[in-house]
Amino acid sequence: DTAVSQTPKYLVTQMGNDKSIKCEQNLGHDTMYWYKQDSKKFLKIMFSYNNKELIINETVPNRFSPKSPDKAHLNLHINSLELGDSAVYFCASSQAPGQPQPQHFGDGTRLSIL
Amino acid sequence: DQQVKQNSPSLSVQEGRISILNCDYTNSMFDYFLWYKKYPAEGPTFLISISSIKDKNEDGRFTVFLNKSAKHLSLHIVPSQPGDSAVYFCAARTYNQGGKLIFGQGTELSVKP
Numbered sequence A: 001d002t003a004v005s006q007t008p009k010y011l012v013t014q015m016g017n018d019k020s021i022k023c024e025q026n027l028g029h030d031t032m033y034w035y036k037q038d039s040k041k042f043l044k045i046m047f048s049y050n051n052k053e054l055i056i057n058e059t060v061p062n063r064f065s066p067k068s069p070d071k072a073h074l075n076l077h078i079n080s081l082e083l084g085d086s087a088v089y090f091c092a093s094s095q096a097p098g099q100p101q102p103q104h105f106g107d108g109t110r111l112s113i114l
Numbered sequence B: 001d002q003q004v005k006q007n008s009p010s011l012s013v014q015e016g017r018i019s020i021l022n023c024d025y026t027n028s029m030f031d032y033f034l035w036y037k038k039y040p041a042e043g044p045t046f047l048i049s050i051s052s053i054k055d056k057n058e059d060g061r062f063t064v065f066l067n068k069s070a071k072h073l074s075l076h077i078v079p080s081q082p083g084d085s086a087v088y089f090c091a092a093r094t095y096n097q098g099g100k101l102i103f104g105q106g107t108e109l110s111v112k113p
Helices: none
Strands: A004-007 A010-013 A019-025 A031-037 A043-050 A053-057 A064-070 A073-078 A087-094 A109-113 B010-014 B019-025 B032-038 B045-051 B056-059 B062-067 B072-077 B086-093 B107-112
Touching: A004 A087, A010 A019, A019 A031, A019 A087, A019 A109, A031 A073, A043 A064, A043 A073, A053 A064, A073 A087, B010 B019, B019 B032, B019 B086, B019 B107, B032 B062, B045 B056, B045 B062, B045 B072, B072 B086
Parallel strands: A010 A109, B010 B107
Antiparallel strands: A004 A019, A019 A073, A031 A043, A031 A087, A043 A053, A064 A073, A087 A109, B019 B072, B032 B045, B032 B086, B056 B062, B062 B072, B086 B107
């Protein structure tokens, strides 16, 4: 059973479109995250939610809007897609954010903007 | 401002030998460090971690060493196996930053038979 699952795995779309990426975890974790891996392979945090509440927003453009309907799901909606949004987006989850516990990652969504 | 650095983009090791992957950091407030392994088209997989109150943690073939005075972390893999070939990321966090992990840029390990 996949612990952290993201859909879709690949997303190819045109500039200006709106798209969503879904993430679900079945680990019973309280905290979920979105990371972006850019062309230079750096993994950088975008958002974190703890029990459906936003706790980290790393100066991400407001075209990116995370939504957490419950603590097992954290979706990412992106409006007016730009070329620079092309990247791999990873969802992750962990127990309470203050605990020294590892984060578990999904397999990523590769977003390509044409 | 890159707080976690992995200065070797790649490392090649013979099967059966030791692999040593290095990581340097600048933020003395980091209290928890992790190593992740990543295969192509997959997400990072947690490998091993260490709290800042320790200087060594061991799990099977994997050992992580922490030198706080040098702000240096290393991962030792002994013996190295071809299946260990992957990209290894070092990551760190401070307890009051909402769980945010700061990642290094990764080191690609190739273990040759």
